[in-house]
Amino acid sequence: MYFSRKDILDIASLSVEEMTHILDTAQGMKEISLRPVKKVPTLRGKTLILFFHEASTRTKTSFDIAGKRLSADVIALAKSGSSMAKGESLLDTVKTLEAMQPDVVVMRHGTSGAARFIAGHLKCGVINAGDGRHAHPTQALLDMMTIREKKGRIAGLKVAIIGDIAHSRVARSNMEGLVKMGAEVRVAGPPTMIPKGIESYGVKAFFSVDKALEGADVIIMLRMQKERMNNVLFSTEREYAREFGLSEKRVSMAHPDAVVLHPGPMNRGVEISDTVADGSRSAILDQVENGVALRMALFYLLSGGVRNADED
Amino acid sequence: MRMKIENGHVLDPGHIDGLRDIWILDGRIEAVTEPGTCMEKADEVLDAAGLFVTPGLIDMHVHLREPGQEYKETIESGCRAAVKGGFTAVCCMPNTRPVNDHAGITSWIVQQAEKAGLARVYPVAAITGGLGGQQLNEYADLKAAGAIALSDDGMPVVDGQTMRRAMEYAQAFDLFIISHCEDLSLVAGGVMNEGAVATRLGLGGIPNLSESLMVEREIGLAELTGSRVHIAHVSTRESVRAIRQAKARGVQVTAETAPHYFCLTEEAVGEYDTLAKMNPPLRSEADRKAIIEGLQDGTLDCIATDHAPHAPMEKEVPFDEAPNGIIGLETSLGLSLKLVHDGSISLGDLVRLMSKNPARILGMGNDLVPGAPADLTLMDIRASWTVVPASFASLSRNTPFGGWQLRGQAVGTIVGGRLVYKI
Ligand SMILES: [Zn+2]
Numbered sequence: 001m002y003f004s005r006k007d008i009l010d011i012a013s014l015s016v017e018e019m020t021h022i023l024d025t026a027q028g029m030k031e032i033s034l035r036p037v038k039k040v041p042t043l044r045g046k047t048l049i050l051f052f053h054e055a056s057t058r059t060k061t062s063f064d065i066a067g068k069r070l071s072a073d074v075i076a077l078a079k080s081g082s083s084m085a086k087g088e089s090l091l092d093t094v095k096t097l098e099a100m101q102p103d104v105v106v107m108r109h110g111t112s113g114a115a116r117f118i119a120g121h122l123k124c125g126v127i128n129a130g131d132g133r134h135a136h137p138t139q140a141l142l143d144m145m146t147i148r149e150k151k152g153r154i155a156g157l158k159v160a161i162i163g164d165i166a167h168s169r170v171a172r173s174n175m176e177g178l179v180k181m182g183a184e185v186r187v188a189g190p191p192t193m194i195p196k197g198i199e200s201y202g203v204k205a206f207f208s209v210d211k212a213l214e215g216a217d218v219i220i221m222l223r224m225q226k227e228r229m230n231n232v233l234f235s236t237e238r239e240y241a242r243e244f245g246l247s248e249k250r251v252s253m254a255h256p257d258a259v260v261l262h263p264g265p266m267n268r269g270v271e272i273s274d275t276v277a278d279g280s281r282s283a284i285l286d287q288v289e290n291g292v293a294l295r296m297a298l299f300y301l302l303s304g305g306v307r308n309a310d311e312d
Numbered sequence: 313m314r315m316k317i318e319n320g321h322v323l324d325p326g327h328i329d330g331l332r333d334i335w336i337l338d339g340r341i342e343a344v345t346e347p348g349t350c351m352e353k354a355d356e357v358l359d360a361a362g363l364f365v366t367p368g369l370i371d372m373h374v375h376l377r378e379p380g381q382e383y384k385e386t387i388e389s390g391c392r393a394a395v396k397g398g399f400t401a402v403c404c405m406p407n408t409r410p411v412n413d414h415a416g417i418t419s420w421i422v423q424q425a426e427k428a429g430l431a432r433v434y435p436v437a438a439i440t441g442g443l444g445g446q447q448l449n450e451y452a453d454l455k456a457a458g459a460i461a462l463s464d465d466g467m468p469v470v471d472g473q474t475m476r477r478a479m480e481y482a483q484a485f486d487l488f489i490i491s492h493c494e495d496l497s498l499v500a501g502g503v504m505n506e507g508a509v510a511t512r513l514g515l516g517g518i519p520n521l522s523e524s525l526m527v528e529r530e531i532g533l534a535e536l537t538g539s540r541v542h543i544a545h546v547s548t549r550e551s552v553r554a555i556r557q558a559k560a561r562g563v564q565v566t567a568e569t570a571p572h573y574f575c576l577t578e579e580a581v582g583e584y585d586t587l588a589k590m591n592p593p594l595r596s597e598a599d600r601k602a603i604i605e606g607l608q609d610g611t612l613d614c615i616a617t618d619h620a621p622h623a624p625m626e627k628e629v630p631f632d633e634a635p636n637g638i639i640g641l642e643t644s645l646g647l648s649l650k651l652v653h654d655g656s657i658s659l660g661d662l663v664r665l666m667s668k669n670p671a672r673i674l675g676m677g678n679d680l681v682p683g684a685p686a687d688l689t690l691m692d693i694r695a696s697w698t699v700v701p702a703s704f705a706s707l708s709r710n711t712p713f714g715g716w717q718l719r720g721q722a723v724g725t726i727v728g729g730r731l732v733y734k735i
């Protein structure tokens with residue numbers, strides 16, 4: 001398949017064929033990370049800029065490693081230390097980045113739509129590493145990759161996404177992707193965390209986690225952002241953990257072979273109990289591993305997707 | 313100096329509707345006569361054949377940005393945009409820099425407008441000092457300097473007691489309040505209408521209730537104090553319903569909406585189009601329909617633009633960071649005529665909504681009778697034209713209507729007997 005996209009901004013704009021192609025490519029990349037010398041020359045001479053305008057360790061590290069395993073030059077910029085901190089506009093920063101002739105810019109930003117905004121002003125490729133509440137396409141793709149690996153398929157699976165749907169870009173991208181791939185998606189959380197118009201995603205919303213978990217093949221737990229407590233979205237962590245957290249007992253409502261995903265970092269004891277996080281159903285570390293392969297695949301595809309002969 | 317406008321279809325709803333000649337002497341209407349009636353010789357004759365001649369259009373809600381943000385608009389450029397749009401008068405909101413909360417600023421605005429010599433400009437002064445919602449301004453002074461009404465537009469007066477006192481105090485000086493209705497605690501940082509579109513885009517939503525709750529409060533306060541209140545930029549069906557019920561029981565409430573609230577819905581935000589960002593936000597289709605019904609049954613008294621100029625770079629930012637507002641003076645008539653062309657309202661209704669009612673609310677006559685100031689709009693209601701922002705007289709270009717094909721526009725604008733705009 002010829003992959004002709006300039007950017008990966010969200011899941012909504014990707015077709016099933018494109019997503020499948022990305023997942024297949026990522027599966028092929030996975031083996032590189034298992035070699036004694038974890039490096040191929042595929043992107044030698046290419047420049048990747050990681051522009052993280054919002055704090056993140058794991059996603060940034062994952063992109064960083066992905067770029068380096070493909071031999072690209074990876075430059076990481078953070079908000080502090082960059083001119084953004086000094087009040088420069090996003091447009092000016094982006095034009096400055098462009099002048100450095102990168103091949104791909106990876107951006108995380110706290111504002112919904114920020115990735116689309118910069119993509120409209122950049123000739124190089126843009127990968128959205130999370131923009132506000134809007135989208136986190138690489139997370140959704142690595143989740144789909146993990147599900148496909150564990151379950152052999154996505155279509156027809158019952159997937160429950162639990163937590164603060166309203167403020168989660170991970171939830172949005174996963175709902176879009178999984179529904180498109182043919183899964184039956186349920187979401188659950190307190191009504192304060194279920195956004196207006198959720199039906200338009202083609203998902204079923206529950207206020208009871210137990211109901212959403214009934215027979216689920218996959219459980220995706222979202223990270224509870226504690227600062228949300230100030231926005232009166234819930235009462236106490238204690239009550240949240242009891243009513244909406246994933247306990248061993250709750251997992252038993254799901255299908256016996258259900259797998260548990262979490263985008264991390266986890267609040268153990270709040271949205272997920274220790275025993276579940278570390279238990280046999282947990283695919284949380286597989287997600288991390290797949291994240292690197294998935295991001296390698298995207299760098300590769302956005303850079304033209306031509307493999308060097310010595311790689312195979 | 314005598315001017316004659318001949319062969320036009322004169323439309324002053326409830327008063328004149330037919331071919332007439334209008335005679336103007338020294339800035340005032342001298343006579344409205346049957347076509348061909350002989351009078352003294354005119355120094356200047358305007359042929360209005362095929363055109364409608366109406367009382368001058370009035371936009372009672374614009375932001376002219378001067379003093380303080382002259383890169384967005386000046387009083388002169390705003391007035392140029394006004395007369396090009398067919399408006400003979402505008403009311404400018406006080407959220408300038410500095411805020412129009414002192415007589416000195418009010419009279420300065422009046423002087424600048426006189427210097428420009430285009431549309432009439434009636435300043436709306438601030439209710440509270442610096443739009444801060446606390447200290448009442450000197451309404452007597454402001455009135456004497458030329459203020460026509462009071463508003464903290466851009467900001468709601470959060471405290472109910474302050475608004476109550478403002479309404480009461482304003483009565484002493486025959487001023488009325490124009491309320492920007494917004495419950496900020498319910499807006500809670502939202503940037504567009506609450507609903508499926510906002511959810512999909514991951515943008516914070518603003519519920520209809522944030523507007524209608526405040527509309528209900530203002531209605532209640534007007535009732536309590538026996539004051540008159542005007543509701544700015546109505547955007548929701550709940551507000552329309554509240555105003556309709558209030559009017560039915562005799563509350564002195566009037567209201568305006570803007571063309572974008574009956575021409576667009578939240579869908580216009582598309583993929584984060586900052587030209588579709590304004591406050592209140594574009595709402596749902598059900599709201600859009602309710603706004604049209606409100607215009608049809610008289611619940612909404614007038615169409616005002618909330619003309620809000622911003623420089624291109626200010627809108628060229630992520631959606632959350634973009635300033636609210638769009639310009640409207642040069643598209644208002646064309647967009648409002650859509651309601652006439654699709655049969656929602658008559659042309660007479662349009663003249664009421666854009667001229668007669670604002671004049672009544674502002675306490676001025678604009679009947680086409682001998683002795684009245686000759687403020688007239690000449691319009692071709694059929695001519696098809698394309699909205700080209702680059703050709704606007706306004707200094708700003710922030711409109712979501714660029715490229716729209718519209719039917720009908722002003723071809724001549726007469727203020728005080730002077731032809732200040734001709735196509
Ligand atoms: Zn306002």
Ligand SMILES: [Zn+2]
Binds near residue numbers: 373374375405465466
């Ligand atoms: Zn306004």
